[in-house]
Amino acid sequence: MLSKIVRTVANQLILFVLIFGLYVIAHGHLTPGGGFQGGAVVVSGVVMLIVAFSSHDLKKSLREHILTVMESTGALVFALLAVAGISTTFFYNFLVGSPVFGRIPPTGPNPGDFWTGGFVPLMNFAVGLKVIAGLCAVVLALALFTRGEEIEE
Amino acid sequence: MRQVVGVILLLVLVAFLVAGMLLIHPFGYPPSDMDDYIIQNAQRETGNNNVVASVVFDYRGLDTLGEATILFTAVTGVLLLLRAQRRKEERS
Amino acid sequence: MMEQVPLNFPFLAAALLLGISFYIILFRRNLIKLVMGIAMMSSGVNLFIVALGYRAGGNAPIYTDVPEGPMVLPVPQALTLTSIVINVAVLALMLTMVVHIYRHTGDIDSKKSRILKG
Numbered sequence: 001m002l003s004k005i006v007r008t009v010a011n012q013l014i015l016f017v018l019i020f021g022l023y024v025i026a027h028g029h030l031t032p033g034g035g036f037q038g039g040a041v042v043v044s045g046v047v048m049l050i051v052a053f054s055s056h057d058l059k060k061s062l063r064e065h066i067l068t069v070m071e072s073t074g075a076l077v078f079a080l081l082a083v084a085g086i087s088t089t090f091f092y093n094f095l096v097g098s099p100v101f102g103r104i105p106p107t108g109p110n111p112g113d114f115w116t117g118g119f120v121p122l123m124n125f126a127v128g129l130k131v132i133a134g135l136c137a138v139v140l141a142l143a144l145f146t147r148g149e150e151i152e153e
Numbered sequence: 154m155r156q157v158v159g160v161i162l163l164l165v166l167v168a169f170l171v172a173g174m175l176l177i178h179p180f181g182y183p184p185s186d187m188d189d190y191i192i193q194n195a196q197r198e199t200g201n202n203n204v205v206a207s208v209v210f211d212y213r214g215l216d217t218l219g220e221a222t223i224l225f226t227a228v229t230g231v232l233l234l235l236r237a238q239r240r241k242e243e244r245s
Numbered sequence: 246m247m248e249q250v251p252l253n254f255p256f257l258a259a260a261l262l263l264g265i266s267f268y269i270i271l272f273r274r275n276l277i278k279l280v281m282g283i284a285m286m287s288s289g290v291n292l293f294i295v296a297l298g299y300r301a302g303g304n305a306p307i308y309t310d311v312p313e314g315p316m317v318l319p320v321p322q323a324l325t326l327t328s329i330v331i332n333v334a335v336l337a338l339m340l341t342m343v344v345h346i347y348r349h350t351g352d353i354d355s356k357k358s359r360i361l362k363g
Contacts, residue, residue, distance in 0.1 A: 029203050030309050036330055064232075075225055082218065091214035096200045104200045105308070112309040117201045120210050130221065134228040138337050141235045145344065159271055167264040174256035181301035188298075188318040196308060204306040204316075208323045220327045227334030234341050 001054045010052035017045035025128040028121065030112035035124045039131025046136055055143040067137045074130030081119050081126070093118040255296035262289030276343050276353045280336070287332040294325050 001007070025038030050058055085092030095101050095118045103116050178184060191212065192204060201207040209217055262285060269282030298318035304311050306319040343353070350358050 029201050029206050030307075032203070032205075032305065032307060034206055034209070036326060071225070071228070075221060078218070078221060082214065091211065093199055093211055096198075102200065105196055105202055107196055109308055109311045110202070112202050117206075118199055118211070120199070120201055120206055123210050124206075127217075127221065130224065134224055138228055138231050141232055142337075142341070142344075145235045156272075163264075163268060163271065166267060167260070170260040170263060171257065174253060174260050177253065177256060177297075180253045180255060180296070181299055183298060183300065183318060185318055188320055191319060192306065192316055202308045204308070204319045205322050208319050209326060213320075213323060216323075216327055220330055223331055224334055227338055231337055231341050234345060 001057075002052055006052050010048055014045055014049060017048070018042060021045065025124055026121070027114075028124040029117040030114070035127030036131055038124075039128045039135065042128075042132050043135040043139065047139055050139065050143055055140065055147065058140070059144065062136060062140055064137065067133045071130050071133035071137075074126045074128075074133065077126040078123060078130070081123055095119045255299075256293065259289045259293035259296065262286070262292065274355050276346065276355055276358075279355070280339050280343065283339070284332070284336060287328070291325050291328055291332075294321050294328065297321055 021038050021042035023038075024033040024041055025035060028034035028038070046062075082091055085094035088094075096104070101115055101117055101119065101121060103113060105113055105116050191208065195201060195204045195207050195212075199207040199211050201211075266282045266286040266289065269278060269285070273279065273282070298321035300315050300317050303315045303317040306316045306322075346358055347353055352358065
């Protein structure tokens, strides 16, 4: 556990890092970014919390049961979105043209519209959830193992 | 003796690599037919402004499915390996 | 605008990274140094793949407020994204095994942990 100044600053900074990471995930079809990059940003914020406070205190908040459920949900939603258009082909973009996410942008350079893109924003959310849960579990397990304790069952 | 043979083989490998890098197309002028088609038609077919995201999730979505499986397997393997000590202590 | 870069400098930098990482893997015995050599090899391969798809004077392949000019190729960037994620996963598994070997034998030296004991 580091000094009081580091702990106070880390408490205030984690909010901005989380919001920036979710912005990178959500606007993955308009600006550079997407599921994998935004997930890495959020996990680096969690690593900052593990360094400022000791990993023994964070073991009560990041329980392993919740992290495995989040990761499995992300993988299942990704697979379901891939199979949903099976009447045409395997990865068919069935949301282009429908009113949910299906507007088509004008050709050439344009300011971006959020409700475009087919099923790519939904896949971005699923992959981002999977990356966040998986890498958080790995980092927490390694930090606890080198101190001598282990994750409970 | 083994070190000398190792150093000679390493120099031969580096010579092959450098010779290969000098024989590829000049830097900045790649030959491309598939990417021209993707840049022209990605906005009309997928409705995305980001051509790289539509390539990763739509034109080549099967590679992303395999990569998600690899990430899942690696996380399972790490969490399995860092847990085996408690049962060994309980059994002995 | 950038004119033609002589002698393909980014490809030579990727070949140099690969050569140094091969030397580390062949001639060093510390396990942590081996893991670092494998990470350096992945960096060299990713640099090579991205440098293959550059067009002179090109912009990023995104249509939101893009200036005039040609676009770089989008397919090598998609392949590099997959490659980086796979390298992170394999590196995490390797580091876990190094931690296990240190706890079991008490020594990080690849010659001492190669002998099978009964």
